[in-house]
Amino acid sequence: MSEYIIDVQGLTKSFKVSKRDEGFGAAVKSLFNRKHEIVTGVNGIDLKIAKGEIRGLIGPNGAGKSTTIKILSGILHPEAGEVKVMGYTPWLERQKFVKHLGVVFGQKSQLWWDLPAIDTFALNRDMYKVSRQRYSELLDYFKEMLAIQDVIHKPVRQLSLGERMKCEFVCAMLHEPPLVFLDEPTIGLDIISKENIRKFIKQVNQDLQTTFILTTHDLTDLENLCENVTIINKGVVVYNDTMGNLNRYFSQKKLIDIQFQDAMSRESLSDYTLLAIDDMSATLEIDLNEQDLRQFVYELLGRLPVQDINIRNIPIEEVIKEIYTA
């Protein structure tokens, strides 16, 4: 078997969607003469994920993340490409395959709404044929780690979002799947609950060697959890490397926030790469491959009426936005 838990080459999937012009007349016409267009879902994606990784899979809306995850979990079949997930071809061997898979959706619940979570856990135990002893060991482990001793006995509809998400995680993990897809697992949570969920993911990853594939728009999730990140845009992979390299590459550029003693015009700063200006303050960008930072600041202080100065790295949000728009 491959050393990778996910091994994908050339994954391609498009969708045929019906197309019609606006208006009632067009609606009637389209009944007799249907027009279609082809929409790209993913277009030749390669992806290798090692066992035990927590991999971030990100991209703007419509990039192809869900299409990829749906194919990897056997819900959709691709039109081209080689896909092996835990040695299975997901859409051909779905029944055997799903036993080894866990999923957590930040915006969809897998728990029975009117029952306490413990009842859904027990149903899953029977469905996945988990032994009573292993179930009890795992439940103790999760209860202690997440402090949900009381929470799991209340009807799910009475739980806060943070409490419910903890239960969603337990529900996805009780059959010890080696691979778990996390779709926006921290969406809507307050900062403390987000941190709790991240700690939980890290701990389970270490203790049970679970591989997690994380799709998120929250870049703090990525910075906290993922060593590697795959960025998809318009159906293709545009970045596939470590988080460290992503940061390092862009730390070649610095942002310089300046507070002036007097109001400054845009023209007076025309020699610089000006990102923002607001009367008494401005933000400049410098590329360290082209300019020396010390020399730049020295000259700047000599030329302009600077009151205060702050040098910072480009925030990760900006880095990723640049990649999306490249």
Ligand SMILES: Nc1ncnc2c1ncn2[C@@H]1O[C@H](COP(=O)(O)OP(=O)(O)OP(=O)(O)O)[C@@H](O)[C@H]1O
């Ligand atoms: N069932 C479908 N029928 C038609 N088009 C689809 C279908 N599923 C996805 N698409 C199209 O494929 C492209 C990729 O969509 P996908 O849902 O994979 O993006 P995404 O990266 O998950 O976006 P988001 O972050 O908004 O969830 C989009 O243009 C989308 O409209």
